[in-house]
Amino acid sequence: MTARIDARFAKARAEGRAALVTYVMAGDPDPETALAVIRALPAAGADIIEVGLPFTDPMADGPAIQASGLRALKAGQDTAGTIDLVRRFRDGDAHTPIILMGYFNPIYQYGVERFLADAKAAGVDGLIVVDLPPEEDAELCLPALEAGLAFIRLATPTTDDKRLPAVLANTAGFVYYVSITGITGAATPDFGKVASAVERIKRHTDLPVVVGFGVKTGAHAAAIAQGADGVVVGTALVSALERSLVDGAAGPGTVEAVTGLVGELAAGVRSVAKG
Amino acid sequence: MTAPQKPNSFRNGPDETGHFGMFGGRFVAETLMPNILELEAAYEAAKADPEFERELRSYATHYVGRPSPLYYAERLTEHVRETAGAGQGAKIYLKRDELNHTGAHKVNNVLGQILLARRMGKKRIIAETGAGQHGVATATLCARFGLECIVYMGAVDVERQKPNVFRMEMLGATVVPCQSGSKTLKDAMNEALRDWVTNVETTFYCIGTVAGPHPYPAMVRDFQCVIGEEVRWQMQEAEGRGPDSLIAAIGGGSNAIGLFHPFLDDENVEIYGVEAAGRGIDTGEHAASITGGKPGVLHGNRTYLLMDGDGQITEAHSISAGLDYPGIGPEHSWLADVGRVTYTSATDKEALDAFQLMSKLEGIIPALEPSHAIAKAVEIAAGKPRDHIMVINLCGRGDKDIFTVAEHLRGGL
Incomplete structure (x- = not known):
């Protein structure tokens, strides 16, 4: 089920480094440009790609990702279109894991069974659904595992040792540690605290632990890569894309704006040798 | 389903x-x-x-000033009876939660x-x-x-x-x-x-x-149930019996559930929730989640929501800011599905008319939110016998709305 994800972490480990996980929004600023961006990510240094499912009310996201989702929706992106985007990416790349990340309602309206079947067929490897804590596992997590898709859970600074086992129970692929209490793209985390939190989570699981929220530069990525198995960058890439737009539409440098930053982040991750 | x-x-x-x-x-x-x-x-x-x-x-x-009065709206009742058929026209009471400190429930x-x-x-x-x-x-x-x-x-x-x-x-x-x-x-x-x-x-x-x-x-x-609990003993004091029907406006639905919940197991009590129909349900510009929405997940709960086919939340519309929300409390969604509460809706126009009616007949300027309930109460009461006792939750006062109403009636103050 998690073959592509496992292989990627194994490859990074073999290369003595952490993995770089990049997030971009499906359909931002338009479906074709988003596909071009996603296709360019692996060569730029991304090991795993998170594709955002646009939603009108992303309660855990900051203004950058919120605006990104609204641009995508305005450009006509919907859940079916996002699954199609993955299918087209997968045609040219059999190895880079694709994780869909978003909120439950669009999936719920698409129909859970149908969504899982279509996503699996398109080559999706896993799901991150922000508003489904373990308490709501019956909604999507358990059906996803049954359908052969990893359900990747967020652990946060408020997830204490008592709660961690519940959070990790049905998690597959990797664990996503949210470095701050807050929304995406807000504060820069305290790297020391993050390192000890990663250590704490690793005491409870053998899964790779990746860290995201607030990682903006190659130096941040390097700092996180010291302890974590992977570094997630989202808002910084979405913001770079936004800055490249001309009158709200894709500009001549849109793809390069994203890949350029991914290159810097990949260099940051690769600057830290891991045993 | x-x-x-x-x-x-x-x-x-x-x-x-x-x-x-x-x-x-x-x-x-x-x-x-x-x-x-x-x-x-x-x-x-x-x-x-x-x-x-x-x-x-x-x-x-x-501090709040509870209990709030349960008041017999004599002139509103007379108004209903004037237009109702012979022997028709329910006796209408107002639960006056607009008299609370801060002006609402x-x-x-x-x-x-x-x-x-x-x-x-x-x-x-x-x-x-x-x-x-x-x-x-x-x-x-x-x-x-x-x-x-x-x-x-x-x-x-x-x-x-x-x-x-x-x-x-x-x-x-x-x-x-x-x-x-x-x-x-x-x-x-x-x-x-x-x-x-x-x-x-x-x-x-x-x-x-x-x-x-x-x-x-x-x-x-639970904190709002004080409304219905008071109505129960106040109606006993006023009429020697309980009410026959309850009606309240619904945005998220807290004033309504506060009135309704204590009476949910009183089989003979009819219960009506009134959503905001905005410019009309068929215009799509409304805030009536049960009447015009479907079950979805937003803001921590599954409930009836206004959304498009992709599950994207759509904008609600109501003249009343307090009802201008694309969802509704989950217990209301359940009460609608099991059929215990009847959910209906009132338009901006109907609410504005009811706002004026209540002001002129009873000397009470209601908020635009309960004006939706008043609009439907007047309709429903006209079809009930005279010994039918109805309670409207007057959940807020209209001082805050005078600018909005003036804007609609005469282009501003």
């Missing part, structure tokens, strides 16, 4: 996981989950503590939550507000207890509810206008949730209606 099974009692919900049938639940980010569980435990402990009950009752009496819930926040040692209070009534009530109680208060309010609502913005500021609260999305109540709730997820250790989120993740829908309902 198959029809849900009728329960033995309509008053037992939610179950321990926070569900009313398929509705409710806890659809929140992991960061908030430990806090929500802590809140649930704190609320359960408070409920079991007679001292909490005593404190709540004491402030409700001396909202304070009942805020008082409970703020006393709970104090027990939990939380010193920073956040709230979302639409019409501003919940924001004012929260700012008021925070002033009373010396707590920091931040109120999130859609930029559109800040504009159309200026008196309440000023009121909140006078009370020492910080009002944060939200510029995202439709710039109304739903966006204010998004921003409040973002604040909470960021300041989770220090902050108590005082939700203004019977929505959000469990335990909020049940907790807010």
Whole structure:
């Protein structure tokens, strides 16, 4: 089920480094440009790609990702279109894991069974659904595992040792540690605290632990890569894309704006040798 | 969807996981989950503590001004009877929660939550507000207890509810206008949730209606049930018996559930919830989630929502800022599905007419929110016999709405 994800972490480990996980929004600023961006990510240094499912009310996201989702929706992106985007990416790349990340309602309206079947067929490897804590596992997590898709859970600074086992129970692929209490793209985390939190989570699981929220530069990525198995960058890439737009539409440098930053982040991750 | 099974009692919900049938639940980010569980435990402990009950009752009496009167609306009743058929025209009572301190039912819930926040040692209070009534009530109680208060309010609502913005500021609260999305109540709730997820250790989120993740829908309902509980004994005193029907406006649905819940198992009591039909359900510009929406997940719970085919939340419309929300409390969704409560809707125009009718006939200027209930009450009452007793929840006063109403009636004050 998690073959592509496992292989990627194994490859990074073999290369003595952490993995770089990049997030971009499906359909931002338009479906074709988003596909071009996603296709360019692996060569730029991304090991795993998170594709955002646009939603009108992303309660855990900051203004950058919120605006990104609204641009995508305005450009006509919907859940079916996002699954199609993955299918087209997968045609040219059999190895880079694709994780869909978003909120439950669009999936719920698409129909859970149908969504899982279509996503699996398109080559999706896993799901991150922000508003489904373990308490709501019956909604999507358990059906996803049954359908052969990893359900990747967020652990946060408020997830204490008592709660961690519940959070990790049905998690597959990797664990996503949210470095701050807050929304995406807000504060820069305290790297020391993050390192000890990663250590704490690793005491409870053998899964790779990746860290995201607030990682903006190659130096941040390097700092996180010291302890974590992977570094997630989202808002910084979405913001770079936004800055490249001309009158709200894709500009001549849109793809390069994203890949350029991914290159810097990949260099940051690769600057830290891991045993 | 198959029809849900009728329960033995309509008053037992939610179950321990926070569900009313398929509705409710806890659809929140992991960061908030430990806090929500802590809140649930704190609320359960408070409920079991007679001292909490005593404190709540004491402030409700001396600070809020409860009980609010149950008033026989004689002239409104006469008006209905003039147009009704022979022997028809129900006797209409008003539950006057607009006379509460701060001018609406909202304070009942805020008082409970703020006393709970104090027990939990939380010193920073956040709230979302639409019409501003919940924001004012929260700012008021925070002033009373010396707590920091931040109120999130859609930029559109800040504009159309200026008196309440000023009121909140006078009370020492910080009002944060939200510029995202439709710039109304739903966006204010998004921003409040973002604040909470960021300041989770220090902050108590005082939700203004019977929505959000469990335990909020049940907790807010419990604090609002004082409305229906008073109606029960007040009607006994006034008429020697209980009411035959209850009617209330519904945005999130807290005033309505407060009136309805104590009577849900009184089989003979007809219960009506009135949603905001805005410019008309068929125009798509409305805020009637049950009448014009379908089940979905937003703001921590599964409930009826306004959305497009892709599950994207659509903008609600109502002349009343307090009803301008694309969802409804999950318990109402369940009560609609099991058929215990009849949900109907009133347009902006009908609400404006009822606003004027109540003002002229009874000398009571209602808020635009209960004006929706008044509009439908007058219709329903006309079809009932004269010995039928109906209670309208007059959940807020209209001072805050005079600018909006003047704008519609004569292009401004």
